[in-house]
Amino acid sequence: MKKFAIIGAGLAGLACADELIASGHSVRLFxxxxxxxxxxxxxxxxxxxxxxSFDHGAQYFTARDPSFQSLIETWSDAGIVARWPAAGADAWVGVPTMNAPVKQLAGRHDVTWSAHIEALLKGEDGWHLKFREGALIEPFDHIILAIPAEQAADLLAPTGSEFAAIAAKTVSAPCWTLMLAYDEPLNTGKIILRDDGVIGWAARNSDKPGRMGPESWVVQAAPQWSIDHVENDQDAVAKILEDRLAELLGITLPAPLVRSAHRWRYARSGRTEFSALYSEEMQLGVCGDWLLGPRVECAWLSGTSLGKMIPT
Known part of the structure; x- marks a missing residue:
């Protein structure tokens, strides 16, 4: 049995942890x-x-790979995902919130949250993680990075791993997201807006299955617009997106109960020729959607792929 530390407890990291534990290894996630x-x-x-509640990241997901489809059916039977026909016949969402499947997966693992790791240190006894508060005492046999490419590149650079260069050239696109809530439903029959020059996606979040509470909308800026305005003031961005939403809906928006903008610096991942990266010599692995493509399913497939690469 080997001891693994996985940095990143999103879908990729948790999928990898599932595979490693099934193979008899010990895993901690940070x-x-x-x-x-x-x-x-x-x-x-x-x-x-x-x-x-606002699903301010991924809005829905699809399942094309048979193994991921099987997992989705399991989640559906457990009542933590449901179809959302408004987004498409093959669109699924978490219930009652988008993070429900990730929450379930994380619940069966040893995860340390709010863990800000600044460096990876390789010693004779294995890998150590350097936190803001100092180094983790317990050494690990293997390190897995399941984080965005840009963050992986920064942590990998001092190790001398060739994986750092792969991560560094696989950049993610940013995305500005606006969250709005109202005390009454908006006077519109529209549920989803797509592919505008300013707004790439807008949806009535409260239309999704299992949602409770006031009328809520999530507005995501178009990819190029987000790139062009990534360093803009948060309130200014919120005003532009809110005004554009009103134009596209063709209505006057009332004063919102909630109005908040969030900047995702690493929103839409890139892709590479690899499903995951692993070095037996360095006892180091890397997984994440940025290796396969910008889809929720790709994160799970990459983490699962890496778990299968590692010898039992």
Whole structure:
């Protein structure tokens, strides 16, 4: 049995952990977030009309690979995912929030949240993780990185691994996301807007299965618009996106209960020729959707692929 540390407890890291534990290994996961989600994150906000939940990362996911389809059916039977026909016949969402499947997976693993790791240190006794507060005492036999390409490149660079160069050239696209909530449903029959020059996606989040609370909308800026405005002021971006939403819906928007913008610096991943990366010599592995493509399914497939690469 080998001891593994996985940096990143999103879908890729958790899928890899499932494979490693099934092979008899010991696994600990570390994530800088306060809780499960990754790009499938959900934000909860209190309002005058009650708590509002926003799926402010991935809006839905699809399943094309047979093994992932089988997992989705298991999740469906457990009531933590459901189809969302408004987004397409093959669209699925977490229930009651997008992060429900990730939360379930994380619940059966040893995960340390709010873990900000600054460096990887290789000693004679194995790998150590350097936190902001100092180094982790317990050494690990193997290190797995399941984080965005840019973050992986930074951590890998001092190790001399060729994986650092692969990660460095596989950049992610940013995305500005606006979250809006209202005390009454908006006077529109539209549920989803797509492919505008300013707004790439907007959806009535409260239309998704299992959602409770006030009327809520998630508005994601178009890819190029987000790139062009990535360093803009948060309030200015929120105003532009809100005004454009009103134009596209053809209505005057009331004053919102909640109005909050979030900048995803690493929103839409790139892709490579690899499903995952592993070095037996360095006892080092890398997985994530950025290796296969910008889809939720790709994160799970990459993590599963890496888990299968590692000898038992």
């Amino acid at each position: 994530d800088k977030a306060r809780g499960p989600g990754g790009r499938m994150s959900t934000r909860r906000t209190d309002s005058a009309s009650g708590q509002v």
